[in-house]
Amino acid sequence: MRLGELFKGNIPVVLAPMAGVADLPFRELVCSFGASATVSEMISSEALVRDSRKTYRMLACSERSNLIKIIQIMGADPKNMAESAIINETLGADVIDINMGCPVRKITSNNSGAALMKDENLAMKIVESVVKSVKIPVSVKMRLGWDAEHVNFLNLAKKFENVGAQMLVIHCRTRNQMYCGKANWSAISELRDVLKIPYFCNGDIKSSDDAIRAIGESRADGVMIGRGTLGKPWLLKQIMEFLRFKKYTPAPSPEDQYKIIVQHFQNVLDFYGESAGIHIFRKHFCWYSTGLPGSSIFRKTINEVDDLSFIKKCLEDFYSGCFGAIL
Ligand SMILES: Cc1cc2nc3c(=O)[nH]c(=O)nc-3n(C[C@H](O)[C@H](O)[C@H](O)COP(=O)(O)O)c2cc1C
Incomplete structure (x- = not known):
């Protein structure tokens, strides 16, 4: 069980899953500077179970780094999700992450990604069946809810904890916001009072100052960072050092x-x-x-x-x- 290692002493700073970006070369590059963990691009559980070669290339198995490898799976069928979690565990994943945040219509129209937040029973069944199928920890990455009228992350977070999820990540926007507006970090601070498992704050963290504010406002255990690393694979290292030593580390020359x-x-x-x-x-x-x-x-x-x-x-x-x- 390697999840505990994430929380040894320092505030964890994790690379977000980014389809088409966080491939193996990028994850290895970010790791070479320093990161608490990286998350793979989302992997379709259907494709994995069908044995797609392209999908296998996206897996962690060939990852050279010693860092914690979180593999994200996406889908809407509890059985397929469990099967793909087992495949990933066998191939060396340290943590299985379940995608409940992807806002793209192609994904949500199949009831996957953020659409799972609208079907709490199915969402719970998926988490439960993945948790039961593997020995490694399972996390869930979600949004605040589907839209401003359906903000249900708090309810879901408690349910996921009850069925055995060991960590949560919240992208602090609703699905309907897509990537617009500003991520609302303080919206998730209530989780601190209701959860025993750790949770991460995600969305619009692009600097060390943002990271400090996001942690303060969300009261989260750590941060997850995506777009801020584009063209700046050293950003996570800068943020980790700032959170640890309160000193700004310059970008490479x-x-x-x-x-x-x-x-x-x-x-x-x-x-x-x-x-x-x-x-x-x-x-x-x-x-x-x-x-x-x-x-x-x-x-x-x-x-x-x-x-x-x-x-x-x-x-x-x-x-x-x-x-x-x-x-
Ligand atoms: C190009 C791109 C691809 C993404 N792919 C995924 C994905 O595969 N799985 C997922 O959970 N989130 C995905 N996301 C969302 C990010 O993980 C993250 O939640 C979002 O970008 C907000 O964080 P940021 O402001 O630090 O980028 C993607 C985002 C971008 C920009």
Whole structure:
């Protein structure tokens, strides 16, 4: 049982699951700086049970890092969810997380993701059947509720605890808010008075100052961070150090950032192959270069070419041009 390790001394700071972003190369990169744990991209329980090869590539089994590996599963059938949890446990997951927060229609129209918050009985059955099927801890990631009229996270949190969930994560928005407005951290502070299991605050935490405020307002045991890490895989480490030592850690120097990007790009090429790797990495080039002088021309160029040596040359020229300007 490795969940307890999360709470040894320090306030846990965890990388959020992000489909299409938090793949193995990204999780390993974030881990290389420091993170309490990472969560995989959501994995469809249906696809996993059907033995889809693409889905297997998303699993933790090949993860080299020693950090706690949380694998997130998504689906609406208690039996499939239990089966996919067993597969993940066998492959080395430390924790199984159940997705009850995804707002996308493609997912909710199948009663999965955030739609489960509307069907409390089914949601409970799923948690119960996953808990019973594995020995490792089970967590649930959810939102405040479906919409402003149906804010039921508190009720569900108590039910999930009763059927054996060992940790909860709340993205402090309703499903209907999608990603709009501001995450309401204080909305979940009541959980502190009703839960025995730990809970994490998630949504709009993009800096060390945000993390301190989110913990204060939500009274959560830890924070989970997603979009703040885009182009800044070192952010979790900065936040962990701030929470521990109350000291701001600077971002890596531009030269070091360049080396990090080159390594990340290479890892993506190795993982997916050259053609898919170039395509997948374009969004990372975009995030890494945001705010740097000349970045829009760099992005336009890099988005239009498929030649690997040309892309590498563009990257080198762009960053060497930046060093003087941003030092
Ligand atoms: C590109 C992207 C993909 C996401 N994929 C998932 C997912 O697979 N599972 C999940 O529970 N949440 C997913 N989320 C939601 C995030 O985990 C997180 O709850 C949300 O982004 C709010 O946190 P943040 O403000 O720190 O990004 C995704 C978010 C983004 C931006």
